[in-house]
Amino acid sequence: xxxxxxxxxxxxxxxxxxxxxxADTSGPDHRTLFTPDSHRMALDLDVTVIRGARGAGKTVWFxxxxxxxxxxxxxxxxxxxxIQTVEPIAxxxxxxxxxxxxxxxxxxxxxxxxxxxxxxxxAVMLNALGMDEIKNIGGWIERVEWVKRNPEELDRLxxxxxxxxxxxxxxxxxxxxxxxxxxxxRAQADKLVSGVLRLALDIRTRTRNLRAxxxxxxxxxxxxxxxxxxxxxxxxxxxxxxxxxxxxxxLLYHQLGNSxxxxxxxxxxxxxxxxxxxxxxxxxxxxVVGDRETQKEIFTQLAGxxxxxxxxxxxxxxxxxxxxxxGVGQVSxxxxxSALSKATDVTRTRFAGNPRALHYDGIRQGVQAASDIRVRxxxxxxxxxxxxxxxxxxxxVPIEEDAILDRWRGSNLLEELSDLSxxxxxxxxxxRTGPRSVxxxxxxxxxxILLGVMSRRGTGRIDLPDVYRIAFDIGRRxxxxxxxx
Numbered sequence: 303x304x305x306x307x308x309x310x311x312x313x314x315x316x317x318x319x320x321x322x323x324x325a326d327t328s329g330p331d332h333r334t335l336f337t338p339d340s341h342r343m344a345l346d347l348d349v350t351v352i353r354g355a356r357g358a359g360k361t362v363w364f365x366x367x368x369x370x371x372x373x374x375x376x377x378x379x380x381x382x383x384x385i386q387t388v389e390p391i392a393x394x395x396x397x398x399x400x401x402x403x404x405x406x407x408x409x410x411x412x413x414x415x416x417x418x419x420x421x422x423x424x425a426v427m428l429n430a431l432g433m434d435e436i437k438n439i440g441g442w443i444e445r446v447e448w449v450k451r452n453p454e455e456l457d458r459l460x461x462x463x464x465x466x467x468x469x470x471x472x473x474x475x476x477x478x479x480x481x482x483x484x485x486x487x488r489a490q491a492d493k494l495v496s497g498v499l500r501l502a503l504d505i506r507t508r509t510r511n512l513r514a515x516x517x518x519x520x521x522x523x524x525x526x527x528x529x530x531x532x533x534x535x536x537x538x539x540x541x542x543x544x545x546x547x548x549x550x551x552x553l554l555y556h557q558l559g560n561s562x563x564x565x566x567x568x569x570x571x572x573x574x575x576x577x578x579x580x581x582x583x584x585x586x587x588x589x590v591v592g593d594r595e596t597q598k599e600i601f602t603q604l605a606g607x608x609x610x611x612x613x614x615x616x617x618x619x620x621x622x623x624x625x626x627x628x629g630v631g632q633v634s635x636x637x638x639x640s641a642l643s644k645a646t647d648v649t650r651t652r653f654a655g656n657p658r659a660l661h662y663d664g665i666r667q668g669v670q671a672a673s674d675i676r677v678r679x680x681x682x683x684x685x686x687x688x689x690x691x692x693x694x695x696x697x698x699v700p701i702e703e704d705a706i707l708d709r710w711r712g713s714n715l716l717e718e719l720s721d722l723s724x725x726x727x728x729x730x731x732x733x734r735t736g737p738r739s740v741x742x743x744x745x746x747x748x749x750x751i752l753l754g755v756m757s758r759r760g761t762g763r764i765d766l767p768d769v770y771r772i773a774f775d776i777g778r779r780x781x782x783x784x785x786x787x
Contacts, residue, residue, distance in 0.1 A: 305572060310565050311604055311659035312650055317563035319643040330362050332371045333560045333583045337379035338549040339592070343541040345376055347384050347473055347513050350502050351536045353520045354543030355754060356679060357634030360517035361396065363543075364479040367515070368392060375583070388475045388513075389467070393423075393430045394498075396480035402430060404442045406483050412446060413490045419497030421449045424456065427476060427501060431463045460508055467511035476505065478516045482683060486722075488525070488738040495522055496529035503535060521752045525738065547623050550638045552591030555600060557639075559584050573600060605645075605660040618665065625669045625768045625782060628754030637769060640675050641668035669782055673772035680755070680770075686737050687755055689718050690746055691766075691774045698777040700763035703747065710743050 306314065344352045344363060354360045366372040368390045377386045394403045403426050404412060412422050425445040428436040435455065439445045449456065467474040478498055485491040495518070502514035520542075527533050545553075559570045560583060570576040574587035589596040598619045609615040626633045626641060645660050645668035653661035681688040693713040694706060710716075719737065737749050747764065750756040757765045766774070768782050 314565040315646040318557045318561040336553045336556045342380040351540040357636035358543040389472045393476045419494045423501045425449045464509040476514045492525045495526040499533040551597040606658045609662045629757035630754040637672040641672040644668040644671035677773040695775040
């Protein structure tokens with residue numbers, strides 16, 4: 303068996319790492335769908351709330367549960383036979399489906415005109431379940447009004463939907479995603495999300511054959527608890543989409559072993575006994591996805607042992623995820639794969655003669671590129687975060703809190719946050735949720751800490767992890783350099 307050389311590994315990396323690693327633009331695929339052990343609980347039918355950061359896999363699993371082949375893959379990987387026979391229904395998601403659920407701009411109008419957000423989601427759910435009483439009504443405002451006027455009918459419709467599901471022999475799973483895009487004003491968004499959680503609790507306690515699954519960011523779930531304290535009843539079996547260091551490298555090796563590239567076969571041959579799962583899908587040996595020492599050996603083949611010529615520069619295996627970690631200790635798989643993709647391109651163009659597939663300077667530039675991507679994602683999902691961090695450009699972490707507040711006061715941040723909220727209210731694909739602390743700069747810092755954009759040191763000073771710091775042009779002595787504009 304011939305070992306892959308640096309050029310061949312580079313070709314395999316380039317072919318295996320997708321240009322777009324956003325689940326909104328490229329859906330999961332049966333060959334490359336990775337099933338980290340830490341995500342098993344998220345697919346259990348009795349788990350209602352699945353919490354995760356941006357890029358952690360919420361939309362991947364939201365979409366995978368709607369695909370029969372992908373459910374089969376997950377059922378086999380996690381030994382969850384029940385999910386193979388469910389009937390999945392997308393009650394709310396990021397795709398614009400006005401016939402299935404209201405778009406964000408419509409939700410804004412509904413939230414501003416309807417007293418109780420619970421009624422909105424009941425109407426949306428009944429429409430998704432195909433209940434004629436709702437489907438035959440013309441518009442969303444009229445549907446919600448019908449729900450408000452007919453509380454007695456709701457009990458009957460809940461029972462009918464439950465009975466239908468029971469008669470089919472399948473659990474109906476009602477899926478909710480993209481709840482960070484329901485309203486630009488955070489207070490209204492929190493109310494809408496609390497309405498979803500109230501409905502989910504009703505489904506859980508009042509029906510036997512209906513299940514809800516809510517994919518949600520941690521901070522939005524925590525905020526909804528303040529609006530609806532009974533949502534705490536859903537936390538006992540909530541799941542978190544987390545990614546350990548071994549999960550991240552397991553994902554990488556799974557992609558390399560399941561690529562359509564000709565060198566994928568050689569990679570599998572060199573890394574152990576992969577199981578042929580059919581239709582071009584191969585399952586890596588347990589040590590390739592779960593053993594740190596095995597993973598380090600493989601990555602050393604790809605990138606060498608050190609981030610320089612000797613050990614004081616750091617070990618490549620730990621350096622990469624450590625510099626992509628956010629303020630709450632999590633690494634997005636999207637950032638991880640993006641960094642490796644950029645590292646491959648840089649090595650190919652600048653260090654083509656390197657004896658390893660990845661040069662350590664390429665990996666550094668990969669982290670810089672991942673920071674750029676992460677900041678663009680934040681600008682798309684949470685424009686207020688970008689508005690809050692941009693005035694800090696040129697500072698060096700750790701930063702005194704007073705220095706942050708001074709920069710914000712000098713940049714009229716609160717006025718800009720108000721403008722951002724009003725700009726996005728009426729355009730479906732621009733609805734983004736603002737901060738809760740729109741008039742409280744000290745509160746903004748706490749929100750940024752909860753989001754993992756900032757962290758607070760024991761001294762009280764504020765830090766920014768590299769994955770945000772670099773692209774926002776904030777320095778750190780001895781750290782990865784800021785991006786040159």
